Amino acid sequence: MWRQPKTVWSVAFACVIAFMGIGLVDPILKPIADDLGASASQVSLLFTSYMAVMGVAMLVTGWVSSRTGAKRTLILGLVVIIIGAGLAGAQDSVGGIVAFRAVWGLGNALFIATALATIVSAARGSVGQAIILYEAALGVGIATGPLLGGWLGGHSWRWPFWGVSALMAIALVAILTTLPATPPSGRRSSISAPLKALSHRGLLTVxxxxxxxxxxxxxxxxxxxFPLAMGAHEVGLIFFGWGLLLAFTSVVVAPRLQRRFGTLPGVVGALVGFALILAAMAIGTEHKPVLVIGVVLAGAFLGINNTLITETVMKVSPVERGVASAAYSFVRFGGGAIAPWLAxxxxERSIHVPFWVGSGAVLLGVAVLLTARREIMAVDGAHAHDTPEEERPLEAAAVTVGDA
Structure with a gap:
């Protein structure tokens, strides 16, 4: 799995930087609020605008990629991220940051969706192995993002935004120089295809x-x-631990659990474990050690969930992987965009309530998932039919983004 062409490693490197952008913002949320006189809900719109635009954009990434080719779509996504992140750091109001964070989300949708399609198609080995490689890049990016954000944020909350822009410029050079030309595929994806794919019960349920x-x-x-009320360095270190554990379990633990217990028990166990951690954080919100331990331990369950859910989306429905995962990402990101603002x-009313609501929502998600247990359990039967990816054509379409 680790002996891959140069193309795969250059795209994976760019994915690491792209996923840094998720956790990079965490350590500077409170500094932004303090410096600009904003509330927690106002600052959380940095996530909401990012997620909402990314979710809607997932409907068109396949349409764009099937007409321009994977390489051009990756380059377009990187350029948009560079512009969005760079200008976000130059703003003097939360509204301005939120607006350019939305631009960043558009670039991320174009880049990350096409990046996984490229990795899956160009990597040696099975679909599952390619996904694990992708999840490794995701884990490294999420782990190092808060650390870099805390270090840069210690100087100014603007620096992490500019840091992402600079790193993405390096990734752009890597893609330009190592990825061969990928002309548009013969099949052109329609914008309505992901919406039609949601008629499949298993895909909609996931x-x-x-x-x-x-x-x-x-x-x-x-x-x-916000309840942690620590400096950017400290918050960055805490979420660095979270990201490390997430990376480890997504690459090492999740495949083993899947082989031993199956996909459905693995996902259900991960979600229930995460819900229990959130409940513990709701009870002990006023105690910082409880929050710190809860954040770090949550990474273990999130890593397992990320890998298993990603592979499930790739295999649960009969439609093309790109179309299926674009539909999934649209529901997940578009609908979930309200979550950061609501938290x-x-x-602002009670520091305990967000954790209780989060825990309850995750448990409700488990109940929803179990309604399609027959479709989810069928995913495990697909492992026997995995074939080396070099025998499959590039699917220049949107694919799932793990938990970016």
Missing amino acids: GITALLYNFGFFTLLAFTP GKLG
Whole structure:
């Protein structure tokens, strides 16, 4: 799995930087609020605008990529991220940051969706192995993002935005120089294809589950820095530990759990474990050690969920992978965009409530997932039919984004 062509490694490197952008913002949420006189709910809109635009954009990434080719779509996404992140750091109001964070979300949708399609198609080995490689890049990016954000944010909350812009410029050079030309595929994807794919029960169920799970995920990500009330360095180190554990379990633990217990028990166990951690954080919100331990341990369950859910989306429906995962991402990100804002709004009333709501939403997601247990359990039967990816054509379409 680790002996891959140069193309795969250059795209994976760019993915690492792209995923840095998720956790990079965490350590500077409170500094932005303090410096610009904003509330927790206002600052959480940095996530909401990012997620909403990304979710809607997932409907058109396949349409764009099938007409321009994977390489051009990757380059376009990187350029948009460079512009969005760079200008976000130059703003003097929360509204301005939120607006350019939305631009950043558009670029991320174009880049990350096409990046996984490229990795899956160009990597040696099975679909599952390619996904693990992708999740490794995701984990490294999410782990190092908060650390870099805390270090740069210690100087100014603007620096992390400019840091992402600079790193993405390096990734752009890597893609330009190592990725061969990828002309448009013969099949052109329609914008309505992802919406039609949602008629498949298994795919829609997984999407709604992820939407509900996002309420817990963004309570952890977007709201926890406020009750922690620590500096950018400290918050960055805490979420660095979270990201490390997420990376380890997504690459090492998740495949083993899947082989031993199956996909459905693995996802259900991960979500229930995450819900229990959020409940513990709701009870002990006023105690910082409880929050710190909860954040770090949550990474273990999130890593397992990320890998298993990603592979499930790739295999649960009969439609093309790109179309299926674009539909899934649209439901998950578009519908879940309210989660960061809601967590901040609830937190202004009581610091305990967001964690309770997040825990309840994750458990509701488990209940929804179990309604399609027959379709989810069928995913495990697909492992026997995995074939080396070099035998498959490039699917220049949107694919799932793990938990970006």
